[in-house]
Amino acid sequence: MGNTKIYGVIGPIISSVAEAVGLTAKNWNLAMVSPSAISVLLNDRQKYPYFYRSSISDDLYMESYVAIIKHFNWTDVAVVYEASTSYSPSASNFILLLEKNNVTVSSSQGILHTYDETVKNFKDNGVRIIFGLLQITAMQHLACAAYKAGLYGNKYLWVLPGWYYNAWYEISDPKIGCTTDQIYEVINHYLATYRSFNRYDNKTETISGKTPWKVFQYFRSNSLVTHNHDHMKGYTYDAVWILAMALNKTDAELKKRNQSLLDFNYSDKAIMAILNESLTNTSFNGVTGHVCYDGFERIEDVHILQLPDRNDSLEMVPVGIYDIQSKSVSFYKDNPITWPAGVIPKSPPEVLEVRQLISYTAGFIFACLATCGIITAIGFFIFNILHKNQKQLKLSCPRLNNVLIIGCIICYLDVIVFTFETAKIARRHMQILCQAKIWLICTGFTLVYGSLFAKTWRIHKIFTNKTSKAVAIKDWQLIAIVCMLLFIDILIFIIWNQVNPMEEKRYIISTKDGVDPRYKIQSVYYFCSCENLAVWLATICVIKFVLLVFGSFLAFETRNINITGLNDSKYIAFSIYNILIFCILGLIAFITVTVQVTTSYCLISSCIIICTTTTMLMLFVPKILAWKNQWNHVHQNLQLTAIATVAAYNEKCLASSNVKEVEKLQSVLQQLPHLVVNNKITYKKYKRYHKLHQELVNLNIKLKTMKQESKCGLSEIPSITDSQQKLDP
Numbered sequence: 153m154g155n156t157k158i159y160g161v162i163g164p165i166i167s168s169v170a171e172a173v174g175l176t177a178k179n180w181n182l183a184m185v186s187p188s189a190i191s192v193l194l195n196d197r198q199k200y201p202y203f204y205r206s207s208i209s210d211d212l213y214m215e216s217y218v219a220i221i222k223h224f225n226w227t228d229v230a231v232v233y234e235a236s237t238s239y240s241p242s243a244s245n246f247i248l249l250l251e252k253n254n255v256t257v258s259s260s261q262g263i264l265h266t267y268d269e270t271v272k273n274f275k276d277n278g279v280r281i282i283f284g285l286l287q288i289t290a291m292q293h294l295a296c297a298a299y300k301a302g303l304y305g306n307k308y309l310w311v312l313p314g315w316y317y318n319a320w321y322e323i324s325d326p327k328i329g330c331t332t333d334q335i336y337e338v339i340n341h342y343l344a345t346y347r348s349f350n351r352y353d354n355k356t357e358t359i360s361g362k363t364p365w366k367v368f369q370y371f372r373s374n375s376l377v378t379h380n381h382d383h384m385k386g387y388t389y390d391a392v393w394i395l396a397m398a399l400n401k402t403d404a405e406l407k408k409r410n411q412s413l414l415d416f417n418y419s420d421k422a423i424m425a426i427l428n429e430s431l432t433n434t435s436f437n438g439v440t441g442h443v444c445y446d447g448f449e450r451i452e453d454v455h456i457l458q459l460p461d462r463n464d465s466l467e468m469v470p471v472g473i474y475d476i477q478s479k480s481v482s483f484y485k486d487n488p489i490t491w492p493a494g495v496i497p498k499s500p501p502e503v504l505e506v507r508q509l510i511s512y513t514a515g516f517i518f519a520c521l522a523t524c525g526i527i528t529a530i531g532f533f534i535f536n537i538l539h540k541n542q543k544q545l546k547l548s549c550p551r552l553n554n555v556l557i558i559g560c561i562i563c564y565l566d567v568i569v570f571t572f573e574t575a576k577i578a579r580r581h582m583q584i585l586c587q588a589k590i591w592l593i594c595t596g597f598t599l600v601y602g603s604l605f606a607k608t609w610r611i612h613k614i615f616t617n618k619t620s621k622a623v624a625i626k627d628w629q630l631i632a633i634v635c636m637l638l639f640i641d642i643l644i645f646i647i648w649n650q651v652n653p654m655e656e657k658r659y660i661i662s663t664k665d666g667v668d669p670r671y672k673i674q675s676v677y678y679f680c681s682c683e684n685l686a687v688w689l690a691t692i693c694v695i696k697f698v699l700l701v702f703g704s705f706l707a708f709e710t711r712n713i714n715i716t717g718l719n720d721s722k723y724i725a726f727s728i729y730n731i732l733i734f735c736i737l738g739l740i741a742f743i744t745v746t747v748q749v750t751t752s753y754c755l756i757s758s759c760i761i762i763c764t765t766t767t768m769l770m771l772f773v774p775k776i777l778a779w780k781n782q783w784n785h786v787h788q789n790l791q792l793t794a795i796a797t798v799a800a801y802n803e804k805c806l807a808s809s810n811v812k813e814v815e816k817l818q819s820v821l822q823q824l825p826h827l828v829v830n831n832k833i834t835y836k837k838y839k840r841y842h843k844l845h846q847e848l849v850n851l852n853i854k855l856k857t858m859k860q861e862s863k864c865g866l867s868e869i870p871s872i873t874d875s876q877q878k879l880d881p
Contacts, residue, residue: 158182159416159427160395165384167191167238174200181418183427185395187387188315192241197448202424204431206391206440207347208452210242216345216454216474217246217283217311218253219481228256228500230279232270232286232294235262239285246283258500263290267297274303280499280669283311288320295321295338296330304338306492307501307669312339314346314457315383319466336462341492344457344468347383347440356437359393364439390438398430405430451476458489498670508661508677511750515571518757522567525765529564532772533557542779548771549610551627552603555634556771559599563764566592567757586654586680591645593760594692598641600767602634605699608706609633637699644692652682677749 160183164170170189177184183202186194190210194203221229229250233243240262247257258277261270263286271294274282284291291312298304321335328335354365362370364386371377371385403413405426416423435444444451456472472483483489491497533554540550569588610625661675682688 157414157416159399159413160184162388162391162395163187164189165388167194170194170203171200171237174203177202181420181424183395183398183424183431185391185431187391188384191238192245193237195448202428202431204394204445204448205450206387206394206438206443208450208454211245212449212452212454212476213313213345214242214246214249215476215479216456216481218249218255219474219479220311220343220345220456221250221255221281222253223481224496226255226281226499228258228279229281229283230259230261230274230277231257231283232259232261232263232274233284234286234290235264243285246285263294265293267294268301270294271297271301271303274298275301278500278663278672280307280497280501281309281311285313288316291316292321292323292325292328292330292335295335296328298338299330299334304340305669307497307665308338309492309497310339310342312342312344314344314455314468316344318468339459341490342459343471343489344459345454345474346457346468347387347452347455358439359397359436367439386439390440390443393436393438394431394434394443397436398427398434401430401433402427456481456483460490493669495668495670501665501670501672503663503672503674504666506673506675508675508749510571510753514750514754518754518761519568519571521761522564522571522757525564525761525768526561528765529557529560529768532768535772535776539779548775549607549627549630552606552630552634553771555631556600556603557768559596559601559603560764560768562592562596562599563760566596567760570753570757582656582678582680583654586656587649589680590654594641594645595638596764597696598637599634600764601696601699601703602637603630604767605637605703605706606630606633608703612706612709640695641692644688644695648682648688652684652688654680654682657681 158180161173161177162185164173164186165188167189168191170184170186171191171193174184174194178199178201181202183204184200185204185206187206189205190207190213192210194200194205195209195211231243231247231250233239243260243262247260250257258279259273261273263270284294286294321339322332323330323335352365354363357363358367360367367389368385377385399413402423406412406415406423411423413423432445432447435442437443441452453476454474455470456474457468458471460467460469469487470484471487471489472481474481536550536553536557540546566589569585569592572585607630610630613625656678657680659677659679661677663672663674665671666673
């Protein structure tokens with residue numbers, strides 16, 4: 153250093169250089185005042201005890217970022233920084249500060265050249281607000297990668313360093329891979345924070361006796377001073393004043409002790425301690441504003457800047473300020489922030505939930521089909537009760553038929569309960585609905601299939617009996633089988649409900665951006681589930697499957713039985729096969745297309761309705777047809793018998809005088825209604841009653857005429873009404 157004594161250092165301006173120089177300055181016992189070295193590493197007072205700045209550090213910029221985030225109620229941001237000693241420490245401190253203020257960092261990326269991966273991570277995490285701590289070249293590459301990935305538009309906002317030079321986004325290097333317009337499309341209207349001095353202030357007088365405007369006019373008029381980096385000039389100017397005033401104050405303090413700065417040497421800790429205290433207590437009006445320190449940190453407000461439209465200006469525009477004292481931000485009313493979408497962005501965006509419900513059309517159609525099925529089932533139920541004593545119905549166990557019909561009605565009700573999902577159900581009601589859907593389908597299945605199983609078992613038991621002793625199986629035994637199966641279901645349901653009750657669960661089908669960038673549209677599906685659902689369903693399915701297989705075996709064994717009294721055996725077998733097939737199809741539909749709400753509903757409801765209706769028709773339509781054929785046969789026999797008897801009567805009455813023969817014919821005529829009665833036909837209940845009645849009336853009129861002409865002493869054919877009271881109810 154020669155004979156020149158050095159008391160301090162102004163600079164360096166680059167943080168990485170300042171870190172190296174700062175270590176040397178410590179060893180030489182020298183003060184340092186940097187105009188722009190903002191690295192947080194320089195805040196380590198153990199390594200850099202004599203380091204000061206005329207500007208603020210990165211820590212204060214980070215505080216201003218947090219204040220902006222809290223002002224706009226953003227709770228989810230991304231941080232991208234250059235992986236270097238200049239930016240990584242600041243980024244780490246920033247992330248810790250965000251977490252301390254309950255702000256979620258959905259993505260934090262330290263990059264070297266992995267721009268595409270960084271952008272992909274942003275998209276995967278759905279970030280909207282991105283804070284960048286990067287050199288200009290790195291930011292250009294990142295913006296280009298964002299453009300190519302489609303990460304731009306009015307729903308994204310970047311917050312970048314304020315020291316970037318004007319129009320930094322104008323690309324001249326072809327290696328970047330994007331045009332200026334493309335880069336601008338990505339960072340359009342981005343925000344920045346920077347030091348808050350006003351070089352156009354021509355009112356406030358500084359310590360030099362000149363206003364900031366006059367100082368900068370001097371810089372512009374001096375040919376030795378460049379016209380770039382005006383901010384740097386102001387802070388360098390104030391850095392010189394900071395060190396000069398501290399030296400003056402130190403010298404004055406030393407004179408009180410009969411010393412002076414001339415006594416300073418590079419190992420004098422006492423004088424350095426006084427100089428250090430003088431630097432901490434510095435306070436004056438500089439060209440960058442009022443200069444003072446809180447410890448070793450410069451106290452200075454922070455400007456909030458925004459990139460305007462390219463047609464307006466190339467310079468960043470001040471839109472607000474961060475007050476270091478109140479730790480809050482305020483924005484200018486005369487120059488407000490311009491939001492690309494016209495509204496303040498939200499981060500994270502508010503999620504608007506669109507609940508996937510069953511289509512009203514599909515619900516209406518299947519509800520109508522289920523209602524028609526219930527009406528049909530009630531009709532069969534009435535028919536079964538009214539004619540339970542008829543031979544065809546009596547042999548098929550009418551009581552068990554009633555149980556089967558009730559099971560069919562319950563299955564139809566399950567389809568209607570499913571239809572309730574066409575509307576939003578309150579959470580407290582959804583749990584009841586969840587349980588009802590499972591209980592109804594299982595109960596209905598048990599009653600329907602249990603009845604078929606019991607019937608098939610009875611037929612198999614009778615016709616596989618190899619002993620001479622007749623097998624008598626009562627109705628109550630068959631109903632007991634169904635009750636036993638139902639009891640097993642109820643027991644499982646009670647245990648299930650106590651251990652793992654069914655609850656409403658939420659499944660996100662898809663999430664997409666809304667037209668308004670503040671919102672996301674989330675398609676969700678609410679369904680019924682519980683813990684260990686697979687175990688409970690497997691338990692029920694295994695029991696039902698075993699019954700299905702056993703029932704199918706019994707149906708196969710009795711497939712060749714064709715007895716008039718057991719004419720529904722083959723239909724029972726077909727119904728069991730039908731149930732087996734549709735249960736498998738319904739289970740596949742439930743597992744594979746659960747998320748497609750309407751499709752799943754249509755497939756499951758179709759399986760229930762087709763299976764239930766087919767089973768019911770297979771069992772009752774043959775009985776109705778058999779009953780109808782029996783009635784036609786009786787009516788035909790009655791009509792032919794009456795005509796033949798009348799013809800015989802005419803012939804005997806006119807050509808024979810054998811009184812005994814005539815009396816015999818009279819006896820036959822008297823027995824004719826009783827023959828009809830023995831066929832167990834209730835004439836009054838059927839359409840053809842009136843026609844038959846009229847025919848018998850006409851026969852009586854003819855007999856009266858014949859009686860008068862032939863003078864035979866014969867009586868009339870008894871009217872059908874004479875025997876009505878004896879017919880079946």
